[in-house]
Amino acid sequence: MKLRQKVIFLAIAPLIVALCAIAVFVRQQSVTLARQQHATIQQAYLASKQAELQHYVELASHAIAHLTASGRKDPATLEEAKRVLQSLSFGDDGYFFVYDMHGRNLMHPRQPELVGRDLWDMRDQFGVPTIQNLIAVAREGGGLVRYNWVKPSTRKSGPKLGYVVAIKDWGWIMGSGLYLDDVEAALAQVDAQQSRNIDATMLWIMGLAILATLVIATLGLALNISESRVAEAKLKALAQRVVDSQEQERARLSRDLHDGISQWLVSIELQIEAGIIRLQGNAEQQGKALASFERTAGELNDVLGEVRRISHNLRPTLLDDLGLAAALDHLAQEFAQHSGTPVAFSAKGNTDKLPPVVGTVLFRIAQEALTNIERHAGARHIDLSLQAVRGRVTLAIVDDGAGFDPEGVETHPQRGIGLRNMLERLDAIGGTLDIASSDAGTAVRATVELKD
Structure with a gap:
């Protein structure tokens, strides 16, 4: 290998290795942060759904409280309670259902064909005993249940978050549920955006690597060492230029990485703001959610500084x-x-x-x-x-x-x-x-x- 080629190789190889190491590290950090963001958004969505669902069930319980507290169990009282619950609904796919403790459906406003059927052994496409799980949670005092059920508006099975309570005097379980397909769609959008951001960062690093390689290769090819003295002088100048070039490229790469990471964090803020648009509800609720998220977005920079402090105090x-x-x-x-x-x-x-x-x-x-x-x-x-x-x-x-x-x-x-x-x-x-x-x-x- 000629001296000129050695110089080029020694200049390019460390730069490529450093860029590859930085690219791997940046990608790992980006993927980790993307997963954390996914988990945070998912947790926020589910917490909102859980609170909303529990509120609906509490309202339904209050709607029939005068009947359950009366101590009567005659058919007329039970039918009146069913009628009240059947009249309650929210949204396109929100309704209340009633089962007895043996798995027989007593009331289902959106699927009347299920009324009177024994669904104890009913399982979803994953083999999970849906009704048995609902009854078990209700017997333990009530709470949240994740399961799959047919969505009335689409007639397709989808993930659902349910909340059930027991009416012990009547041997009933009453509950409702919210479908989670909108949550999954929002998370899929967030994941897709993060994937595009990561790919864009990798392309920037690759472009910088190619540009730096071309610059160094061009400088190396421009050397002329036809004479020994001239070659020695030019070799010294080249060595100095290579060192300077490496330092300049590393400094520029450091600035670009810093700016890239900052832009990536800004994209997180934009994703949070975009989440405001996806919130469902009336205009008043959307206005309140928008104001809350805008305040959160404005405090993001303070939160980022706080993360460093918290990490040392875990x-x-x-x-x-x-x-x-x-x-x-x-x-x-x-x-x-x-x-x-x-x-x-x-x-x-x-x-x-x-x-x-x-x-x-x-x-x-x-x-x-x-x-x-x-x-x-x-x-x-x-x-x-x-x-x-x-x-x-x-x-x-x-x-x-x-x-x-x-x-x-x-x-x-x-x-x-x-x-x-x-x-x-x-x-x-x-x-x-x-x-x-x-x-x-x-x-x-x-x-x-x-x-x-």
């Missing part, structure tokens, strides 16, 4: 290094410094050998409680205590602030997120949360029974 290292008591003591001191509200911490019993998950949950609850006190209570003093006695650990946060209505806040659609987070964390480990609040202050107590 697991408090104080718990691993010092234990729960020391971590809470440090948290109390840190809170008192930045908020100006004194926090008195006390610990009793041996808390050094708590299960890691218990320590993490109690630490997060303490963080959430202190945050709520700082934002809403206006307290002058806070007592934070940890007690481990006879296989039970209790965390208590007591303040002398303004107090609040725990039940009203917990059921408010736009508030009570912190309290729900506390409850969900404790439920996951079998703990309980007690809240007492008045004008004199608030006491939050989290209790966990330790088991071998």
Whole structure:
């Protein structure tokens, strides 16, 4: 291989390797972010569907509450209840159905041919016993069920999210459902857009690689080393130019990658805004959804900066290094410094050998409680205590602030997120949360029974 070819090869090979490595890394990150976005949008859609469906079933239950509460079970009362439920509907494919506990259909407004039939052994195209699952959930107190059912407007089977409750005095299960084909269509659109974005990024990187290769190859072919002195001088100049060219290309590639990633994040924002258009509902609902999503889009840049901070705080290292008591003591001191509200911490019993998950949950609850006190209570003093006695650990946060209505806040659609987070964390480990609040202050107590 001639010297000129070696120079060209040594200049191009590292650049191509670097570009390939960057391309692989960018693609992996893009695919990961696309999956996370898919999961986030899917979760948001399903949460909206679940809340809407539960609301419909609650309205239907209220519609026949005067009949179920009467204590009557005569045919006239049962038929009146069926008539009321059959008259209720929402949208093109929204209706209510009734079965007895043995799987016999008692009322179905959109498929009257099913009324009176025993559907206990009915299975969908995947072999899932649909009616058995509905009855099982209703017997356990009611809740959500995923299954496949024929959509009235298209007469084709599709995924459906149902919610059923039991009317025990009558031996009925009553429920309704929402079809999920619109959710799947929206997610498919999002996935397609993300795929196009990833492909476009790969094409940009490929174009830069080809351009850089052509530039370096052209410079190499332009060298003339006919004489040894001239060749040596030109070789030195070429070596310097190759180094400069590599640095320039890498700098430009770095800027392009930065701009590309930024544009990709902007496309996420655009996808969120596009989701506003796909929301179904009346004009008032669409207006409210639009305003909410626009505010969310405006805060996206702040969220991106916050992600970096949160990623370093996913697991408090104080718990691993010092234990729960020391971590809470440090948290109390840190809170008192930045908020100006004194926090008195006390610990009793041996808390050094708590299960890691218990320590993490109690630490997060303490963080959430202190945050709520700082934002809403206006307290002058806070007592934070940890007690481990006879296989039970209790965390208590007591303040002398303004107090609040725990039940009203917990059921408010736009508030009570912190309290729900506390409850969900404790439920996951079998703990309980007690809240007492008045004008004199608030006491939050989290209790966990330790088991071998």
